[in-house]
Amino acid sequence: MLFSVQVEVSLREGVADPQGATIERSLPQLGFGGVSGVRVGKSIRFDLEAADEAAARAEVADLCRRFLTNPVIEDATITVAAAEVAR
Amino acid sequence: MAPRIGVVLFPGSNCEHDVVEAMRLVGADAEILWHGDAELGGVDGVVIPGGFAHGDYLRPGAIARFSPVMGAVSRFAADGGPVVGICNGFQVLTEAGLLPGALQKNRGLKFVCTTVGLRVDSTDSVLTGSAEAGAVLRVPINHFEGNYTCDPDTLAALRAEDRVVLRYVDNPNGSVDDIAGITNAGRNVVGLMPHPERAISPLLGSDDGLPLLASFVAAAAAVGA
Numbered sequence: 422m423l424f425s426v427q428v429e430v431s432l433r434e435g436v437a438d439p440q441g442a443t444i445e446r447s448l449p450q451l452g453f454g455g456v457s458g459v460r461v462g463k464s465i466r467f468d469l470e471a472a473d474e475a476a477a478r479a480e481v482a483d484l485c486r487r488f489l490t491n492p493v494i495e496d497a498t499i500t501v502a503a504a505e506v507a508r
Numbered sequence: 509m510a511p512r513i514g515v516v517l518f519p520g521s522n523c524e525h526d527v528v529e530a531m532r533l534v535g536a537d538a539e540i541l542w543h544g545d546a547e548l549g550g551v552d553g554v555v556i557p558g559g560f561a562h563g564d565y566l567r568p569g570a571i572a573r574f575s576p577v578m579g580a581v582s583r584f585a586a587d588g589g590p591v592v593g594i595c596n597g598f599q600v601l602t603e604a605g606l607l608p609g610a611l612q613k614n615r616g617l618k619f620v621c622t623t624v625g626l627r628v629d630s631t632d633s634v635l636t637g638s639a640e641a642g643a644v645l646r647v648p649i650n651h652f653e654g655n656y657t658c659d660p661d662t663l664a665a666l667r668a669e670d671r672v673v674l675r676y677v678d679n680p681n682g683s684v685d686d687i688a689g690i691t692n693a694g695r696n697v698v699g700l701m702p703h704p705e706r707a708i709s710p711l712l713g714s715d716d717g718l719p720l721l722a723s724f725v726a727a728a729a730a731v732g733a
Binding site for chain 1: 655
């Protein structure tokens with residue numbers, strides 16, 4: 422089965438996020454005074470061929486741990502869905 | 509015979525020639541090693557220089573560790589061979605698992621390019637063996653992601669085992685415990701953010717990098733002997 426995968430890489434809780442802090446400090450100047458808790462991450466999307474969803478999730482988790490994230494400072498949020506295949 | 513130092517060139521490295529020149533100045537026979545070659549050609553010491561290996565894509569060092577040369581570097585290090593990673597090279601060594609911890613963006617999101625004071629806190633490593641303990645060296649830094657971090661257990665181990673070899677006198681980037689350079693348990697792999705190869709002559713503002721480079725060449729000579 423083909424799965425559509427989205428990995429959101431974010432800095433771990435407690436790791437300083439200077440990009441997020443800088444964006445947050447800039448917003449009041451544009452009149453957006455109510456914004457707080459800005460965190461900057463990155464999103465990585467790909468398709469994955471796997472036997473079933475559990476296998477796909479296990480493979481993506483391993484891929485994230487070994488390559489897409491640096492576990493010392495980053496976490497991954499993984500979304501896996503059956504890919505819509507054109508027929 | 510002069511010890512042979514190999515300086516690894518990745519696509520995006522930009523300090524390799526500086527390191528080659530600096531190593532020659534302290535008596536080594538230095539050469540460039542291409543990242544796509546899976547062997548080291550019998551060198552006695554390896555330097556991973558600064559720059560932006562593989563464009564720093566994904567994270568600094570994240571792609572470089574898949575270069576064919578890194579398997580050979582890992583085996584060389586495991587056999588006790590002297591390895592030093594400077595700046596981006598430090599980032600590559602942490603991503604490759606040869607050194608613990610990680611280098612995150614500088615505190616305050618500031619790119620820093622200046623000369624800093626570095627205190628030699630351990631002379632028990634391939635990069636500090638002939639430096640003077642407690643000496644403060646003036647060495648340039650030039651980085652965005654030089655803010656060293658690690659989990660509390662790793663930090664405790666680094667301290668307990670005297671593996672923080674260099675500390676900033678005035679912390680420029682937010683590194684935990686003012687860490688500028690660390691070594692592995694075997695004391696033959698060192699990573700540091702500052703650039704000793706840019707402090708090799710009073711004409712450059714400082715020659716305080718020389719004792720560090722000379723230490724490394726001496727360690728490589730001991731391997732080659």
